[in-house]
Amino acid sequence: GENVEQHPSTLSVQEGDSAVIKCTYSDSASNYFPWYKQELGKGPQLIIDIRSNVGEKKDQRIAVTLNKTAKHFSLHITETQPEDSAVYFCAASIYGQNFVFGPGTRLSVLP
């Protein structure tokens, strides 16, 4: 079955700097890769996603890149702000079913 690894497990950055979180997946059939943000006491919420027919997607300060050959995908957050502090999860899925999540990255943005 699918296995998703995520690094780093914790990440601290200064406000205004960039943050990068990387994930790898094992099943070449996976074709949908979402990123979720979980704030304290809340359920994970989708922040950005990418499908296998696209190499990069950007939404304001957030971008995701996908390398299908290497089975890597990454989340990039630029100009980080304190409200970006949260736990981030990557996931891999086949047509929106059987999502497999990475173990999560705790991002701390220091003022």
Next chain:
Amino acid sequence: EAQVTQNPRYLITVTGKKLTVTCSQNMNHEYMSWYRQDPGLGLRQIYYSMNVEVTDKGDVPEGYKVSRKEKRNFPLILESPSPNQTSLYFCASSSPKGGSGANVLTFGAGSRLTVL
């Protein structure tokens, strides 16, 4: 408002006392699933359902049951809870069909369960 609703949000129970965590979605999603979240382990899938009366085991199904009698509801049943089932549980739903918003997994707010 499109949402996934879980109840109860918090529950403390004792070993062996059967309990049910309810999950309901109002988005007409075909796919529903349950996850447990434990420190350092991320979100692990317990059971999932592709549609009404279609359920299957995820990665950590032991000690749990589910049913999908209606499209909107997907309850998680712990027949005889044990302390190792103390965890934070999330229900989620999605629509695998094509079109805008397809595949997006929407989560409930979570249910924190403590088994003494």
